Amino acid sequence: MVDQERYDLYRAESKVLAAIGEHVDAQVGPVTVxxxxxxxxxxxxAWERDDPDDELGEETHEQYALRGQAGDxxxxxxxxxxxxxxxxxxVVVDLHVHAAGAAWLQAAEVGRVGRS
Known part of the structure; x- marks a missing residue:
């Protein structure tokens, strides 16, 4: 059985994270790279590729993450x-902080940048 109290705490903490995100959004503009x-x-x-519209079925965590990275x-x-x-x-382009952050997180995940 899942510890529901723990997930209730996680749900409350996700609301705090969203509140922090609001403040970040108000303070951080596009990142020029x-x-x-x-x-x-x-x-x-990747943007121009046409992926089929068919359902992928049940995904593993890794497959879900890979699809998300491809979307980013x-x-x-x-x-x-x-x-x-x-x-x-x-190319010089202004990226939303989310896109820039997603790229940085992936680089950190594979050890191409430090996590400082």
């Missing part, structure tokens, strides 16, 4: 497509 052409083009390709990449591709400014072999 420079991306090399290869990763920018891969992000745009596609949203970065959308931002590049709509507002990116190409400067030679780089």
């Amino acid at each position: 420079r991306l090399p052409r290869a990763v920018a083009e891969a992000a745009v390709a 990449l596609a949203l970065i591709g959308l931002a590049i497509s709509d507002d990116g400014r190409w400067e030679g072999e780089e």
